[in-house]
Amino acid sequence: MIVVMSPAHTREMRDAVTRKIEDAGLRCQVNEGVERTVIGVVGDSHTKEVLRDSLEAMAGVESVVRILQPYKLVAREFHGGKDTTVWVGDVPIGGGSVVVIAGPCSVETREQVLQTAEAVKLAGAKLLRGGAFKPRTSPYSFQGLEEEALKILAEAREATGLGVVTEAMDVRQMDMVTKYADMVQIGARNMQNYPLLREAGRTRHPVMLKRGPSATIEELLLAAEYIIAEGNPDVVLCERGIRTFENYTRYTLDLNAVPVLKSLTHLPVLVDPCHGTGKWKLVTPMARAAVAAGADGLLVEVHPEPDKALSDGPQQLTPQNFAVMMQELDAIALAVGRRV
Ligand code: PEP
Ligand code: MN
Numbered sequence: 001m002i003v004v005m006s007p008a009h010t011r012e013m014r015d016a017v018t019r020k021i022e023d024a025g026l027r028c029q030v031n032e033g034v035e036r037t038v039i040g041v042v043g044d045s046h047t048k049e050v051l052r053d054s055l056e057a058m059a060g061v062e063s064v065v066r067i068l069q070p071y072k073l074v075a076r077e078f079h080g081g082k083d084t085t086v087w088v089g090d091v092p093i094g095g096g097s098v099v100v101i102a103g104p105c106s107v108e109t110r111e112q113v114l115q116t117a118e119a120v121k122l123a124g125a126k127l128l129r130g131g132a133f134k135p136r137t138s139p140y141s142f143q144g145l146e147e148e149a150l151k152i153l154a155e156a157r158e159a160t161g162l163g164v165v166t167e168a169m170d171v172r173q174m175d176m177v178t179k180y181a182d183m184v185q186i187g188a189r190n191m192q193n194y195p196l197l198r199e200a201g202r203t204r205h206p207v208m209l210k211r212g213p214s215a216t217i218e219e220l221l222l223a224a225e226y227i228i229a230e231g232n233p234d235v236v237l238c239e240r241g242i243r244t245f246e247n248y249t250r251y252t253l254d255l256n257a258v259p260v261l262k263s264l265t266h267l268p269v270l271v272d273p274c275h276g277t278g279k280w281k282l283v284t285p286m287a288r289a290a291v292a293a294g295a296d297g298l299l300v301e302v303h304p305e306p307d308k309a310l311s312d313g314p315q316q317l318t319p320q321n322f323a324v325m326m327q328e329l330d331a332i333a334l335a336v337g338r339r340v
Helices: 011-023 045-056 110-123 147-160 171-180 194-202 217-229 257-264 273-277 280-292 319-335
Strands: 002-005 027-032 037-042 061-065 086-088 091-093 099-103 127-129 163-167 183-186 207-210 235-239 269-271 297-301
Touching: 002 011, 011 027, 011 037, 011 045, 027 217, 045 061, 091 099, 099 110, 099 319, 110 127, 110 147, 110 319, 127 147, 147 163, 147 171, 163 171, 171 183, 171 194, 183 194, 194 207, 194 217, 207 217, 217 235, 217 257, 235 257, 257 269, 269 280, 273 280, 273 297, 280 297, 280 319, 297 319
Parallel strands: 099 127, 099 297, 127 163, 163 183, 183 207, 207 235, 235 269, 269 297
Antiparallel strands: 002 037, 002 061, 027 037, 086 091
């Protein structure tokens, strides 16, 4: 349920509404938009129903709207139908531009990261990615350089000014990751790790939540709801491919999810064409398609020498190919009324 306050409401009126909600044992999430303030009411459905009429009668309340979907705070209605912009430092995600986050799958060496960071920045990337804690299918594969990798990423931020996005795989890693990173990634395999989602919700860092390979769109939205319900509104969703019977590609990049998510939620939506295809030659075509479909940005793996990469070599672009992709995206973005 959401309470939409009238444009002319006062602070006292709003406080009276939140007090009434909290006195009934429910929780409030206040969303101050440019045109409207909306209060999300979270908790037991029966209590909400009982409270509904009296809230509607309160001074300063324009309307009380039931949200029928199981997710509430991520629902588009909760944001007055408008898109949310999530800021990572001074970089806005959502709200018209196409943001490209680029960097290696894994942090391997200082030189590899610094060289990649300079190259992707030059080509127009706005944020740097790189894995420090790697979720690998085999326990014998490279698992990431952990804190050493985070220090290298922080050094690359110093050198280039690019904010850093990196994954936390476990609640016990969250403090260390947030000490160095500007945005926390929750990876596909952890999309339904509810303690981790709650922990991400308790940080003040923006979160990039990747869709699980077998998760429905509704499950992705409910996972985002966990983070926001914990008090962190800065969530960005990322479609990265789902598992289907097709095995020519690593996953099947579900570009349907882009317009579907844009209609259901106010949160920004990114696309990862690298994990979605597993093949570098497919990355640029699918990046173009993602922008054409309305994605707010892309997550792209770039490595100076993909054939020597310790993880995901076959799907990483060289810095040269990345620069070509960025140029091609300009035209597509322009055609759909956006800018890269
Ligand atoms: C990654 O972005 O490096 C990654 C491991 O992705 P995913 O969680 O989508 O597999
Ligand atoms: Mn990877």
